[in-house]
Amino acid sequence: MSPTNQQVLLAARPTGFPNPTDFRLVEAPIPEPADGQFLVGIAYLSVDPYMRGRMNAARSYADPQKLDEVMGGGAVGKVLASRHPGFAEGEYVVGMFGWQQYALSDGRGVMQVDPRLAPISAYLGVLGMPGFTAYFGLLDVCAPRPGETVVVSGAAGAVGSTVGQIAKIHGCRVVGIAGGDDKIRWITEDLGFDAAFNYKTESPYQKLKELCPAGIDCYFDNVGGSITDAVLPLMNTSGRVSICGQISMYNLEKPETGPRLFPLVLVRTLKVQGFLVFQYASRYGEALPKLAGWLQEGKLKYRETVAEGIENAVSAFLGMLRGENIGKQLVKISDQ
Ligand SMILES: NC(=O)c1ccc[n+]([C@@H]2O[C@H](COP(=O)([O-])OP(=O)(O)OC[C@H]3O[C@@H](n4cnc5c(N)ncnc54)[C@H](OP(=O)(O)O)[C@@H]3O)[C@@H](O)[C@H]2O)c1
Incomplete structure (x- = not known):
């Protein structure tokens, strides 16, 4: 376990195309789960186009990203410690854990993922x-x-x-x-x-x-x-x-x-x-077996462009906005 939790914060609201200086990499202590919480060690995080909209002050369909807070975003990882009855240590989970190495969660909006069906990174892309x-x-x-x-x-x-x-x-x-x-x-x-x-x-x-x-x-x-x-x-x-x-x-x-x-x-x-x-959240359970089935039958393929390390999350995000990715742009955080 790395001794601290590196996190990327939104430091300023971008004007036009974002700049690396609109973000800040900081270190915080690794948090301890309280009752009803669990700690996730993040393996991959997702950088997505919608994040650009959330960096503006105006509300669109999602609330704006708050300044000086950890950038919100989907991530997949492993439960490292749990005081939550629904999530056990060692399980893989996907949720809005943000641009950081470790996240605490109370389980809201988090789904367990099956690493036997596909590599866990796929749950941020074709199976996510x-x-x-x-x-x-x-x-x-x-x-x-x-x-x-x-x-x-x-x-x-x-x-x-x-x-x-x-x-x-x-x-x-x-x-x-x-x-x-x-x-x-x-x-x-x-x-x-x-x-x-x-x-x-x-x-x-x-x-x-x-x-x-x-x-x-x-x-x-x-x-x-x-x-x-x-x-x-x-x-x-x-x-x-x-x-x-x-x-x-x-x-x-x-x-x-x-x-x-x-x-x-x-x-x-x-x-x-x-x-x-x-809007389709209640029907994800219908799409997942279809997508996974096509994947297993070889009818559906996917590709990932993977940046390495939390320190490269910002450049991966900017690269995706410039079109440097083929398939899903991810950032690998650790080998969980
Ligand atoms: N409605 C929803 O719920 C929902 C959910 C997820 C995603 N989305 C939207 O779906 C779209 C694709 O998202 P994604 O996650 O799959 O991202 P993505 O396509 O993997 O990555 C973004 C791509 O956008 C292209 N692009 C950037 N600037 C462009 C421009 N000026 N003109 C044309 N293409 C440009 C680039 O490819 P090129 O090299 O081809 O330009 C880049 O690779 C985005 O607009 C996103 O906001 C909507």
């Missing part, structure tokens, strides 16, 4: 929040039918790479949009997307027109902005759009203006629906 986001955001919001064309933006990330594969499992034709040639190769050659292109080197509208000759039935939107502006005019009548994320706008200092596309929504009778994964 991003996996559930892909599952419900695609199947519940878009409800794709076999033979339909599904377009996914942010296609080589944690959510997007899972969305595309679930759409393939459901018999759809899948086209991915991502920001790098290595990403395009991974999703087409390894994950089985039918086609994909790099939005940084190709014109999204022209490329989508070429790759979706029968139009687009479902669009899973992870990025928003000009990519989404290029997708919508190619949507078929009664198409469905799942608004999952708008990462292209998270670091803007001023809102962007764009074309007014609601006339298209009207005349093509599109369904455009935003969703938040935690």
Whole structure:
């Protein structure tokens, strides 16, 4: 056990793209569990796009991250000591333990995870929040039918790479949009997307027109902005759009203006629906066995980009915002 608990705090609210100086690494004593609590030794922590929104002062769907407090976030680890009847020493757990090496918990929002089903890091990705986001955001919001064309933006990330594969499992034709040639190769050659292109080197509208000759039935939107502006005019009548994320706008200092596309929504009778994964919390138990089953059958694959050490959590987070990750971006904290 390391003698202290290293933690990353939010030191300042970022303006535009965050700076390393907006965070502070501190050391605190390792806490002792009181009655009804347990101590978790964190193995991996997750850095996610939603954390950027929480760094702003304004409330969105989650309360703002408080200044000078441990950065909130999902993590997976092992129970090292327990005075809680529901959690035993040696069990693996996933919960909102934050950017630190050790966390105390009272068990609220914590789930035990099975390391025999998959490596524990997968419970922060394909078998965790991003996996559930892909599952419900695609199947519940878009409800794709076999033979339909599904377009996914942010296609080589944690959510997007899972969305595309679930759409393939459901018999759809899948086209991915991502920001790098290595990403395009991974999703087409390894994950089985039918086609994909790099939005940084190709014109999204022209490329989508070429790759979706029968139009687009479902669009899973992870990025928003000009990519989404290029997708919508190619949507078929009664198409469905799942608004999952708008990462292209998270670091803007001023809102962007764009074309007014609601006339298209009207005349093509599109369904455009935003969703938040935690609206589906009571149904995670339905998604987990499906995702784990596809994983075991080899129909669903995942990839992780892993930074090493709590001191690299900030650079991993900033790298993810810049698109340096392929698949799920994690930070390995210890060998629990
Ligand atoms: N609704 C919900 O409940 C929910 C839950 C989880 C996640 N989300 C959203 O889903 C999206 C994906 O999340 P994730 O966890 O899977 O992250 P991720 O895709 O693994 O990582 C973020 C990716 O965003 C892309 N990106 C960054 N800036 C961009 C820009 N200006 N334009 C286009 N793409 C950009 C980068 O890939 P490229 O190299 O391809 O640019 C980067 O790798 C995010 O928008 C997130 O907020 C929503």
